[in-house]
Amino acid sequence: xxxxxxxxxxxxxxxxxxxxxxxxxxxxxxxxxxxAVPDGMPVFPGSVVQVPVxxxxxxxxxxxxxxxxxxxxxxxxxxIEHVFDCPPVSDEMRKFIQWVAGYTLTPPGxxxxxxxxxxxxxxxxxxxxxxxxxxxTPDRLTPARKRVLEMAENSAGWTRLGLARAVGVSASVIxxxxxxxxxxTVFLPPPPIVGTPDADHAPPVLSGDQAEAAEALRDLVAxxxxxxxxxxGVTGSGKTEVxxxxxxxxxxxxxxxxxxxxxxxxxxVFLKRFEDRFGAKPGEWHSDLPPRMREKVWRQTAExxxxxxxxxxxxxxxxxxxxxxIIVDEEHDSAYKQEDRxxxxxxxxxxxxxxIGGFPAVLASATPSVESQVNAMAxxxxxxxxxxxxxxxxxxxxxxxxxxxxPPQRGGFLSPVMLSAIKDTVGRGEQALLFLxxxxxAPLTLCRVCGHxxxxxxxxxxxxxxxxxxxLMCHHCGHAEPVPEACPECGxxxxxxxxxxxxxxxxxxxxxxxxxxxxxxxxSDMAGGVKRLRLELxxxxxGEADIVIGTQLVAKGHNFPLxxxxxxxxxxxxxxxxxxxxxERTFQLLSQVTGRAGRTGRKSIGLIQTYQPSHPVMQAIxxxxxxxxxxxxxxxxxxxxxxxxxxxxxxxxxxxxxxxxENHARGLRAAAPPSATIDILGPAEAPLALIRGRYRFRLxxxxxxxxxxQGYLSxxxxxxxxxxxxIHVQLDIDPQSFL
DNA sequence: AGCACGCCGACT
DNA sequence: GTCGGCGTGCTC
Numbered sequence: 001x002x003x004x005x006x007x008x009x010x011x012x013x014x015x016x017x018x019x020x021x022x023x024x025x026x027x028x029x030x031x032x033x034x035x036a037v038p039d040g041m042p043v044f045p046g047s048v049v050q051v052p053v054x055x056x057x058x059x060x061x062x063x064x065x066x067x068x069x070x071x072x073x074x075x076x077x078x079x080i081e082h083v084f085d086c087p088p089v090s091d092e093m094r095k096f097i098q099w100v101a102g103y104t105l106t107p108p109g110x111x112x113x114x115x116x117x118x119x120x121x122x123x124x125x126x127x128x129x130x131x132x133x134x135x136x137t138p139d140r141l142t143p144a145r146k147r148v149l150e151m152a153e154n155s156a157g158w159t160r161l162g163l164a165r166a167v168g169v170s171a172s173v174i175x176x177x178x179x180x181x182x183x184x185t186v187f188l189p190p191p192p193i194v195g196t197p198d199a200d201h202a203p204p205v206l207s208g209d210q211a212e213a214a215e216a217l218r219d220l221v222a223x224x225x226x227x228x229x230x231x232x233g234v235t236g237s238g239k240t241e242v243x244x245x246x247x248x249x250x251x252x253x254x255x256x257x258x259x260x261x262x263x264x265x266x267x268x269v270f271l272k273r274f275e276d277r278f279g280a281k282p283g284e285w286h287s288d289l290p291p292r293m294r295e296k297v298w299r300q301t302a303e304x305x306x307x308x309x310x311x312x313x314x315x316x317x318x319x320x321x322x323x324x325x326i327i328v329d330e331e332h333d334s335a336y337k338q339e340d341r342x343x344x345x346x347x348x349x350x351x352x353x354x355x356i357g358g359f360p361a362v363l364a365s366a367t368p369s370v371e372s373q374v375n376a377m378a379x380x381x382x383x384x385x386x387x388x389x390x391x392x393x394x395x396x397x398x399x400x401x402x403x404x405x406x407p408p409q410r411g412g413f414l415s416p417v418m419l420s421a422i423k424d425t426v427g428r429g430e431q432a433l434l435f436l437x438x439x440x441x442a443p444l445t446l447c448r449v450c451g452h453x454x455x456x457x458x459x460x461x462x463x464x465x466x467x468x469x470x471x472l473m474c475h476h477c478g479h480a481e482p483v484p485e486a487c488p489e490c491g492x493x494x495x496x497x498x499x500x501x502x503x504x505x506x507x508x509x510x511x512x513x514x515x516x517x518x519x520x521x522x523x524s525d526m527a528g529g530v531k532r533l534r535l536e537l538x539x540x541x542x543g544e545a546d547i548v549i550g551t552q553l554v555a556k557g558h559n560f561p562l563x564x565x566x567x568x569x570x571x572x573x574x575x576x577x578x579x580x581x582x583x584e585r586t587f588q589l590l591s592q593v594t595g596r597a598g599r600t601g602r603k604s605i606g607l608i609q610t611y612q613p614s615h616p617v618m619q620a621i622x623x624x625x626x627x628x629x630x631x632x633x634x635x636x637x638x639x640x641x642x643x644x645x646x647x648x649x650x651x652x653x654x655x656x657x658x659x660x661x662e663n664h665a666r667g668l669r670a671a672a673p674p675s676a677t678i679d680i681l682g683p684a685e686a687p688l689a690l691i692r693g694r695y696r697f698r699l700x701x702x703x704x705x706x707x708x709x710q711g712y713l714s715x716x717x718x719x720x721x722x723x724x725x726x727i728h729v730q731l732d733i734d735p736q737s738f739l
Numbered sequence: 740a741g742c743a744c745g746c747c748g749a750c751t
Numbered sequence: 752g753t754c755g756g757c758g759t760g761c762t763c
Binding site for chain 3: 073078
Binding site: 026027028029053054055056058107109110113341 | 741743
């Protein structure tokens with residue numbers, strides 16, 4: 001404490017507020033707040049700081065001077081408390097945050113918060129204590145000491161415990177040597193979490209088409225500048241190998257790379273493939289990363305030590321220093337949509353991120369989204385097509401099983417055709433996969449006496465029986481209750497009937513037919529969480545099961561080399577629920593799931609149980625003619641004004657009464673362009689409609705005051721003041737709006 | 740987003 | 752008579 005900091009009365013002198021800066025704080029307010037900069041504090045745009053907001057302290061990002069609100073009375077200004085010792089959030093990133101906030105109508109502070117979500121990473125990782133040889137030799141050179149010396153001479157940078165473990169001696173050996181002056185301790189920077197990937201580590205052998213596509217991507221990277229490439233080709237056509245070449249080229253140019261994957265596809269298999277190609281693992285980013293690791297990835301990405309991140313959608317908000325390429329794998333996957341707090345589609349925001357950064361984006365999928373198809377057709381995206389599977393990986397032989405002609409036996413759901421195929425497959429020692437996109441035992445339970453159907457008290461959906469847990473669960477809101485013995489309506493005991501199949505019920509049927517085979521259910525509600533699930537997926541890949549009954553997640557990114565039969569239990573699910581994307585989604589799902597078979601070189605088959613074998617989706621799957629399917633689908637969407645061509649539509653979700661909602665709707669209709677359709681949905685039905693994607697443009701308003709609602713739409717249309725209150729907006733892709 | 744304040748219903 | 756519901760306002 002210097003004398004200068006006290007005045008004559010011994011009180012600290014107030015810091016002169018010579019300067020103030022805008023700071024983006026994690027609050028739902030329209031823009032940054034102003035804060036005083038204490039003298040000598042090194043603060044500039046992008047600095048990550050701690051500031052007081054009311055009684056609490058928050059992390060904020062110093063924003064650009066131009067965002068300064070000059071109307072804040074000087075006496076309100078409070079000083080910045082701390083500048084974190086970490087690289088500043090780049091100009092690009094700040095622009096990106098601002099853009100995303102504008103596009104999604106989210107308060108910018110809430111978007112900014114996603115970029116600084118590893119708080120403990122904001123100050124540097126502690127240095128680790130390391131050992132260096134002093135040149136002294138221990139007086140007595142025991143075998144253990146000799147090995148320690150050799151190891152330490154061969155490579156530097158050992159920690160005390162690391163060296164002991166590497167040599168296979170106890171730490172006390174090292175301790176004694178330290179006492180005798182053999183080692184000195186120094187402080188070393190913390191070790192990088194991953195090695196540096198080497199573009200030339202193991203270049204792949206590519207087929208003609210692949211080599212051509214890879215060349216095109218390399219050129220794109222070499223040229224630099226923004227551009228989007230859609231690369232499509234069936235499972236096994238080598239998309240990953242091809243886009244790895246774009247990664248390699250970017251690495252050679254000294255830039256960082258982001259590979260976005262749906263969370264479930266971030267498997268050890270993918271990481272292994274990357275490591276095989278580049279000789280080091282990519283940084284990993286997903287929701288169940290342990291906090292310590294999360295911090296390290298965040299920091300080392302910011303510092304540039306991590307060159308490639310493979311991550312789920314939120315990796316888009318990592319503070320890359322010099323990002324030069326984004327890959328969006330499985331770009332059609334709905335897991336890219338975030339539907340809480342900030343509503344965004346990471347695929348589209350990735351395109352925006354690369355446009356702002358002036359570098360290429362690559363979208364990859366075996367079954368591209370209709371949105372991306374349309375963008376490619378319109379010439380906004382380049383297109384690279386990888387034909388067929390190469391080498392021995394033949395396409396599976398796909399057939400429909402017409403359930404009208406080959407019905408399952410009473411009480412069952414598997415056609416005799418399916419059962420006999422399973423029998424043949426497991427008889428040969430190969431694996432069979434039965435796909436049913438329905439968790440639990442039965443999707444509907446009713447009373448056989450009075451017809452009572454068990455419904456969720458909060459939502460409009462049926463309660464799904466989970467027999468293993470003994471519960472009835474709502475898959476929409478999470479509500480759960482024990483399975484009652486008596487009907488709550490008429491009181492009759494033991495007359496509840498399970499209607500329809502879920503994976504648990506199929507497993508039961510399979511176990512009846514194949515009691516001596518190993519059957520496993522793979523679904524997202526597996527006990528033990530994601531971790532356990534990953535283990536089980538690996539176990540299946542290693543052949544530790546004969547028959548797998550799986551939900552949607554088996555369709556994604558995981559390869560099961562011994563799988564030679566894929567059976568789709570009910571291909572018709574989801575084709576009749578009023579979702580404009582029903583056909584697209586079903587086509588994608590069935591393509592992906594049937595693609596799980598046939599990667600072995602052995603003959604493999606796919607059987608698709610359906611009541612509508614002539615449906616365009618089934619025809620497309622069987623014939624493998626994806627182009628015809630998309631062509632038809634796009635024409636259909638255009639004709640019926642559905643996404644991505646659909647008219648502007650807003651959905652009001654009002655927790656208030658119907659007449660309030662009518663008032664809101666009147667206000668919105670007055671403010672909206674004539675082409676807009678404004679629908680009113682109640683709190684129960686609205687979330688479902690949103691998830692089903694019935695609208696191209698979705699506006700979810702949680703109105704706190706009725707007169708705010710008009711403001712929401714004017715803000716949405718960018719004419720008028722930003723409204724107050726909480727707004728949740730989700731936008732579907734609008735092919736033109738961000739290019 | 741979080742938190743405080745303030746005004747009306749069912750309870751120790 | 753209080754406890755506590757959520758509607759409203761505020762945070763540089």
